[in-house]
Amino acid sequence: MYRTMATATTRGGVATDSGETVVSLDQVPRWKDAEQRSSLEFETEDPSFSNSYFPDPLTSPGKDSGSNAMVSRFPVDHEVNSKIYLWRGNPWNLEVDAVVNSTNENLDEAHSSPGLHAAAGPGLAEECATLGGCRTGMAKVTNAYDLPARRIIHTVGPKYAVKYHTAAENALSHCYRSCLELLIENGLKSIAMGCIYTEAKNYPREPAAHVAIRTVRRFLEKQKDKVAAVVFCTTTATDTEIYKRLLPLYFPRDKHEEEVAISKLPADVGDENGETIIDERKIRIKPLPKKTVPKSPQSSQAPQAPDALPVSDVGLVR
Numbered sequence: 534m535y536r537t538m539a540t541a542t543t544r545g546g547v548a549t550d551s552g553e554t555v556v557s558l559d560q561v562p563r564w565k566d567a568e569q570r571s572s573l574e575f576e577t578e579d580p581s582f583s584n585s586y587f588p589d590p591l592t593s594p595g596k597d598s599g600s601n602a603m604v605s606r607f608p609v610d611h612e613v614n615s616k617i618y619l620w621r622g623n624p625w626n627l628e629v630d631a632v633v634n635s636t637n638e639n640l641d642e643a644h645s646s647p648g649l650h651a652a653a654g655p656g657l658a659e660e661c662a663t664l665g666g667c668r669t670g671m672a673k674v675t676n677a678y679d680l681p682a683r684r685i686i687h688t689v690g691p692k693y694a695v696k697y698h699t700a701a702e703n704a705l706s707h708c709y710r711s712c713l714e715l716l717i718e719n720g721l722k723s724i725a726m727g728c729i730y731t732e733a734k735n736y737p738r739e740p741a742a743h744v745a746i747r748t749v750r751r752f753l754e755k756q757k758d759k760v761a762a763v764v765f766c767t768t769t770a771t772d773t774e775i776y777k778r779l780l781p782l783y784f785p786r787d788k789h790e791e792e793v794a795i796s797k798l799p800a801d802v803g804d805e806n807g808e809t810i811i812d813e814r815k816i817r818i819k820p821l822p823k824k825t826v827p828k829s830p831q832s833s834q835a836p837q838a839p840d841a842l843p844v845s846d847v848g849l850v851r
């Protein structure tokens with residue numbers, strides 16, 4: 534199992550035998566406690582302070598959103614906000630109950646979150662080999678071995694293609710929801726989630742972040758009593774900035790953020806689970822081919838009967 538050592542550390546954590554640094558949850562800033570600062574001011578700040586506060590991405594001087602007469606789809610919820618964290622770093626360095634591993638259907642090391650298997654030790658690959666794989670959008674759980682977490686939740690994100698945009702969105706939403714459901718089923722309370730949408734699968738970063746954040750929000754609205762902490766983990770400056778910009782839309786901390794977010798949210802923010810709403814399919818029924826009826830000598834002179842009118846296209850919508 535994991536052991537801490539009384540040696541020099543970085544980021545306030547504890548160094549392990551492998552040189553990895555463990556960060557406890559109380560060292561990660563809560564979203565609700567993050568200082569709100571203007572985006573203009575943040576651009577000139579030292580990026581090393583990026584985990585100390587988050588800018589207010591909704592500040593738009595001189596622009597009236599006209600949202601006062603509208604109802605927010607994501608109203609302020611202080612209890613839910615208290616469970617959200619944003620951390621720039623590897624999720625498996627966090628001392629939480631579960632960490633998420635973005636992997637492939639075979640759960641193999643080569644396609645898993647970079648560095649996770651090395652940090653967990655060889656026992657992880659051995660256990661993954663016994664699970665029989667995992668389908669896209671689903672999740673499976675294993676022991677965490679040498680990680681500070683208690684469990685690893687493995688999930689398979691979708692490949693992205695514009696043609697199947699909606700299907701990819703819903704599969705990605707399933708990934709996040711499946712991870713959270715497994716967290717609760719295993720009696721766990723806190724989870725660190727990296728970006729399940731990997732660059733190798735061509736998923737656009739910002740649209741994917743919308744799906745991730747809104748899915749977590751909808752889940753916590755229903756299960757807030759069973760989850761203590763959800764840590765969104767990023768490893769690049771680009772993803773970190775995306776989360777800072779989008780979190781106020783789905784987890785507004787005050788009425789100002791709630792009202793301004795109304796005009797900035799996408800038109801489609803999904804259903805009660807955060808999944809994209811799919812319109813009922815329209816099915817076109819083609820007309821049957823016209824039958825060739827031999828003409829009688831009299832038919833060329835007789836007027837056409839009403840039931841012999843040409844068949845028109847029929848459209849059936851369900």
